[in-house]
Amino acid sequence: MNGWIKTNVPAQVHEILLREGIIEDPTIWGKTEACLWVAEKDWIYKHSFTCPAPGKKAYLHFKGLDTLVDIYLNGKHLAYHNDMYVPIRLDVTGQLEEENSLILHFHSPFEFIKNLQLPEAWIGKIRPSRLIRKNEQDFTDYLGAKPYFTRIGIHEPIFLEIIDELELLETDISIRLLDGYRQGVIKFTVSGSGFVEGSLLGFSVTAPNRRIITEHSQFIRCASDGVWSQECELTVDNPQLWWPRGYGEQPLYEVTVSAIVNGEVKDTDVRSIGFREAVMVSPFEFIINQKPVKLWGAQSAPLQGITHCWDNEQSNKLLDMLENCNMNAQRIWGGANKYGDGFYEEADRRGILIWQEFFHDYGMYPDTSEYRDLCKKEAEHQVKRLKHHPSILFWCGGNECFMGAEFVLPGEAYIGGEIFLEDYKEVCETLDPDRYYHINSPYGGAYSNDPLQGDTHSYTNTWYVPGADYPIMIAEEIRTSPPSVKSFVRFMGEERAWPAEYKGMITSKDKYPWPDTWTERTSAFGWTKIPPIELFYDSDSLESAVYKFGAAHGYYLRKVLENNRRGKPADNPDGARVCQGHFVCRWNDSWPVIYGSMIDYYGEPYIPYYAVKRAYEPLLLTFDVQNFIYLWIVNDSSEDVEGTLYMKLFNPNTNEYVQEIKKSVRVASGQSNLITNLNEFKQFSRTYILHAYLVDENGEIISRTNDFVDIEKHMRFPEAKLSMEINGDTVKLTTDQFARSIELQGDNEGDEFGWLFEDNYFDLLPGETKQVKILGKHNKGTITAKAYYSPFASKGEFAR
Template sequence: MKTIVELNETWEIRSFEPFAALNGEQLETGGWIPTHVPSQVHEVLLREGLIDDPAAYGKGKECLWVAEQDWIYRTVFKHTEPGKKAYLHFKGLDTLVDIFLNGTHLAYHNDMYVPIRLEVTELLRESNELVLHFHSVHEFIKHAELPEEWQGKMRPSRLIRKSEHDFVDYLGPKPYVTRVGIYDKVLLEVIDGIEITEADIAVKLSDDYRQGRIGFKVSGLGFTDGSVLKVQVRDPDGQLVEERELPLRGGVDGSQDRTWSETAELTVTQPALWWPRGHGSQPLYEVSAAVWNVGEARDRVVKRIGFRHVRMAKPFDFEINGRRITLWGAQSAQIQGITHCWNNEKSNRLLDLLENANMNAQRIWGGADRYDDAFYDEADRRGILLWQEFFHDYGMFPDSREYRELCVKEAEYQVKRLKHRPSLLFWCGGNECFMGAEYEQPGVPYIGGAIFLEDYKRVCETLDPDRYYHINSPYGGAYCNDPLAGDTHSYTNTWYVPGADYPIMIAEEIRTSPPAVKSFLRYMGEDKAWPADYSGMITSRSPYPWPDTWTERTSAFGWKKIPPIELFYDSDSLESAVYKFGAAHAYYLRNIIENNRRGKPSSNPEGERICKGHFVCRWNDSWQVIYGSMIDYYLEPYMPYYAVKRAYEPVLLTFDVQNFIYCWAVNDSADDVAGTLHVRLFHPSANAFVNEIKRKVRVGAGESKLVCDLNEFKQFSREYILFAQLVNEHGDVVSRTNDFVDIEKKLRFPEAKLHLTMKGNVLTVTTDKFARCVQLSGSDQGDEFGWLFEDNYFDLLPGEVKRVRILGSHRSGTITAKPYYSPLASTIEMAGNPDKGGN
């Protein structure tokens, strides 16, 4: 059997003069720092205390020297199988690197997005020295010359196939941190006479869903007569449902390097269907291909697949297994800032948060890193649909033959690697490449367009013809960001965008707000979070809508992308400022998402739902920044996250407050829903409901329905609160909502007192008066972080019973609940006596 040894331990690194020639004597000098891999230079230096955390305020500048140096990685490893064909497999090198084994130069690698595999059979000894010389990309850029026709139209860093966000501060910090080093596994692969070099698997489901077909093309190297290929399919319970055995053919007799390639098609009758999250289960079949010789398996490839039928009748109008699926999700950023190394624990935590937020989709942004196989395993298992982009972000790109060849190589690797995934919905060329050029260089011919219009399109059509390829995001229509024809990015805060109210697809919805106070203080410090001389006033002379110190923690003109803070009370403290921005952010996202969920104006309730999906931006923070994320640097969700969670609920009640007030019911669940709709007016001063409308309601799966208007209430005070509940025949609340008919800045809220009880990990909250924005927080011996509440920052009316699961890492501690406008906080202990109430 093929032997795979991970060469992850006993490495050491040291800095080196940029682009100097490397020789043996230099390797014997001191200054080596022990490490393991995958591990990039900044995280090694931070772990050893040799740099301060570049995420800390002002520390990014002190780390600039790291990327201005070359860096050497070195290890010594044993080899105990001489004579067998062997390879060194580098799964992730970042980025310009010369590779040496036992003093012999093996290769130069210049693309961080693709692995490199090198045969080393003749060079291996019992003890081996492996050296990787990473060259300074900054030094490379200093000496690089852009052709005249590219100058002023793209950054010199575009000459390198490396993350764009190693050269800009969009994700933070200021100035940027340019990563370098080994970010994925290094493997020694020893071949037992024969190996599989590629296993191309295509999965199809018949139109009637009764037959699944699995097309194989398995290629390899080396065999003797009598070698066979065995392919098997096992169902989700592990039972063998289909297999095939094929004798290997090909190559030249007598050669140890004989190549071979075999194709086959296996069928599965009545396959269990794979569904997106919220619409059914996610059964996964195991497909394996193994080469056998002399009665032994010499190499094996195993992949998991799912059977689903995807149809796109119109742009972004997807049907899966005959059911229309709208996409409610988020656009992710890089998982970590200091390194490109994959953190699976952090990724899974973000996926948990995504599921808690009622999302069924994730957009893998062109500015993000290459995601690990473990992420796609989870997406398949959880039923999360993926919008997968190639690695390009904002503006023009080189159009040289060499550069295009690198991009094609990347695309071929990605498509072959991921095409069998049931979670993968469609491919996309990149993020804001054409739109960025339209903004920055209006009227200038686009450079590099053939990468997206020809190269990637050809790769996808050749290797994965049954999956949609989208040229770029955004793309389509009279201009790239046209919401009437393609997908659109929400720039309505700084641009007038015709048709923005009812777009076909919002691929990015972004507004800026700071995280919760506890996180903000942790990475700003009290003095910078709220300077002593700051009044909170915003005047015509104010350069920013917040303290000047905040601007050091934002990017991409984040101060121009603020939500409608003018609807909320002025701030005179850090707490009130964080609330104002967070509540405005939540208000904006709630309104825009609910409008998109309705998908059509109340003046045309029988029309088609125009909007096919919505993605908030960004999902997570790579660094400590003030921008638009739902999850902060410490993996803490805050106010906008919970607004999105409620707006993405599969069954949604929503008010459209216009010239008239309408109540809608939207059902994006898998089943029809029915019950009685109660629409009521609540008088906060009298602390009582004063009027009610009842309607019998039935809303089909995938339907958006205007249920009633509120005209029979006639005129009423703007201080009244709108409240609606959909109750099924069993008396269960299917959905609820409340809303205002005036801006919050004009409303006065009572001093509500909450009552808390606890059973197991479920907190129950009731209130004596209307409670605006109930915030839950926890403390476990002073630790305020790692508390994940199923819901938070919610409104609560008298008579309602709110149950919230505690989902975070803490199993004990004090939970506090407090409405924002009330001075009355309630506490309860989690653990010890979980049924005891608190006040």
């Protein structure tokens, strides 16, 4: 490679080289290792630009540089920057000419690490890469890159800012509700620089209907150094309340601050806000606008592996899928990148509550004053940047920092704990005192992962965890399975996805529960985190293996989530619900990988996604099969619910319902009620299928469920034939016999990707009608429906 490559920015080095054909796609097996050299080199970005007003006050504003970079303007060194999470704004007044040259010299992080000399106390405890304030996943294979993938370059825009007399430096907005929510108060603290006699600060509030409802202006009072700071309070009478998704609407007000000279606006800052009150009355028990709200969501990963650049379109698609999955919350993991402003604006509009972590992951951190200052600067930037968003529910110091140290170095004193216990706590209490700050995830209790007093990460597959059945909050719930067959074959290839010599058996001689080739595409010991595949039929093909793992993953998540939603055992039905929320891990894949995500690298959901969707339904019917069989109703909707409940036994062998119980029920909002046991059915065959549904006063089914009393491996399922009708964007299905795990697939002239169905991989009983919306990018195509254990498929043509 010789000479310069023309490019637009933001763009990082790997994506530029891939576009130019200099490296191959690193998501292809073996190609990641082939481009390790990229981050082992230094890289230079050069840009020539004109300045329209060379004599005016000016700044170069770099929103995101990754990571170790020297900045030069017109041959002069301006600054060295060493933190990808914070912007750098450089005063270049008097240094600009009509024609200018900007050079960014990015240094290899590996050269930096090579020259480090760690204190003896850190060796074996703190990874050298942690001395760089850069995404930790750039140095590991956890997200799926093998052996790792280290990004470098410009990942956010660069601005030349010319100041015309006045500028706003910082706008701090605090919002509170008074007088029983009949009054909303917005407090502005605004700093700026520059002064012109008679200049004004203007403040305004625009209601959701786009009408200005209050405004105020005041003269700017200049300090001797030209920097000023002023406050203003505006009141909104009877503000519309912002609610989390599923509890009400999300009215957003627009607040504007303007610096004005002689009637001309010189600078402005516009934000969207929402009026809401959030109080945590006990660990993770949140009351929002005096309504108890539980958190049902997912923990995210970086959107993509090849770049840190933010992709708003991809983010919005994931948010669409999050809403379709009945979630009201998202955990922004400490190992992820900094999320773009567009994400939080969308979360505000959609009512998604955000668990926001600072950028730390697993284990100990440096404790030098210089390092702590960098981290504190990051936290201050994040809090100031995001605190006005009603979607931000609370702050968190990072992911598994204390727990990771306890796992790897039990009994050792934690290094760097002051960052979380003191520095971040001080930042949050000073800048955003009305929001909860959580030390770390997990944290609290006798040990970091104690489910009885804090949040917990589900390591119950490899660890015995006392109290894991009814935790206060599950911040991560992970089990491993491959994606759907089409995605799996796409990134593995048919030969590696199912080697010809593999028989599908798991014996004492087998190191892994799957073909050895699968292990190449997993990480973080994913083979130890498998779901209960022993409950499902042995596999003799790729399709049956993918189903076994996916169905087991879905089964595991369903059972855990339904238990958490119930939140208490059957022997204490009148007790309080213990579990305040649950987050599946992970939400999305950054690389093609076999791990625990709900959505794969290509944006395709599979069985676990839809199992979670049904388990997160606000109104949940759930069987609890143990010594007795119980039926519960969990109502996490915003309204009380009443209706007629039908509980039935279905015999799949004779294709008929054999018993029925009918009961009138009422369940208040926020309640989990044990409705009845099924002792009235007496003893019955384990081949029978449990079925229940709730009908409202209009005769509409508002919730339904079915379950087994034996494991799937013992069941024998009929060869169901489905009937399909497609009307507009809706598929309507019925079945002649019990249909287990009906899969809907779409095909638009050979394109099987980009389809999304409102529901999928669901069971259907005779007499039921299932209607499913067709979502996703396609406007036409062929829809196929097939129950997993049946050879019969039903097809229909779709066109919007």
